[in-house]
Amino acid sequence: MSVRERAAEVAGQVRDPEMPMLTLADLGVLRGVEVEPDAVVVSITPTYTGCPAMATMRDDLVHRLNDAGFPHVEVRVVLDPPWTSDWISERGRAALREAGLSPPGPAARPAGPVMLTLGPPRPAPPCPRCGSAATRLTSEFGATACKALYRCTDCLEPFEHVKEI
């Protein structure tokens, strides 16, 4: 295994601080790991512009790589292309479901001007607990920037849905 592969493997195991069932790689936030002459350079991209977890992600990446024998680590931010929920891996989606969260559907990619949506935003996702399709949006904003709140009208449990962006 090359040095780069070893560094990439360590970085790939670091978990998201707010959704620890996901690695940063499964979330699509980890954009690259390169070995430069004086440092390992890890590139990450924020899910939302104001995501407050970025500093924790950086610290976790630095510490984990330090512990694995990479003393010099630089974490860079990539803004372009912007993160999309489509980058969440299949393994990540399964991990979300396992943890009782509803994974995002495909993100919209409007060609022209963005349409205003005054009705229900999209077909409601099925309940990640009981599988029922009878769910209702409580709020498009949740405990973190990337989640919406839903409630299942069959099992009556509330659940979080990772938003499509």
Next chain:
Amino acid sequence: MTDEQGSIFDGLIGGDSSQWAFGTDFEDPLAGVDTTVPDGVDRADLAAYCLMLGDDALIMSQRLSEWCSRAPDLEEDIALANMALDLLGQARLLLARAAAADPGVVPVLPEGSPVPAEDALAFFREAGQFRNVRLAEVANGDFAHVVVRLLLFSVARLALLERLRASDDKVLAAVAAKGVKEVTYHRDWAGRWFLTLAQGTDESHRRLVAALDALWPLQDELVSTHPLERSLADAGVGVDPASTRDEVDAVLDQVLAVSGVDRPDRAPLAGVGGRTGRHGTHTEALSRLLAEMQVVARAHPSGRW
């Protein structure tokens, strides 16, 4: 203080930078981003333009965050805080972009101050140095007021950011591409609540119309052009807000028609000698907002805690 307490605080102070009052995130939020200024663009003009877009987001974010714990229910409280956070994130990148383009815009702080450039711009400028539209700064009212304010603001900002994605400035283009996704959610939230309040009870309808009437004079500024915006639009870096006017009108008319609310017949709020928020001429509400927002940072310009 006992030794035991001392050791707890030692752990806080000796550790990650995430414990500092300033610099609580990446030291440079644009680390790794190409901040080359496009050919033929004046650095000072680009910085001033970034302050306009950044200050809109910052001041709006501050007003939204004042809603924390005051919304009608928990879900809407969280929604307002989320939107404030999105806009704060946009403001942070835009102010950092202003500082990277022209370090001359950053207020000078005492030697050794840990305050990063974007925080210096947020906390150490006077009201007259802010370039935000006045809609963002006026004092909060009731829930209908924040719904109307967010509708007017996000309809215009989304139309602007959609166009700004094509900017020759890579940072502005990237901030816009992310911002479009975020502000789409803000605009939908405001549009749905506008409709809900308009068709709710007599009281909710009355309050909505009153808020719309009060804020309407500030709408025109969102789609009016400052000379700097025109010159940066000509340079392929900025967007002339007037170019969004038709789209903004169409979206607002759609919301008003569905809601059964008439477009207010009120003239735009005049500036002072033609000067408005974009020129740094504000209502007195901005000074009050800044007094609260800046007081702690200004009391401790070298603060580490």
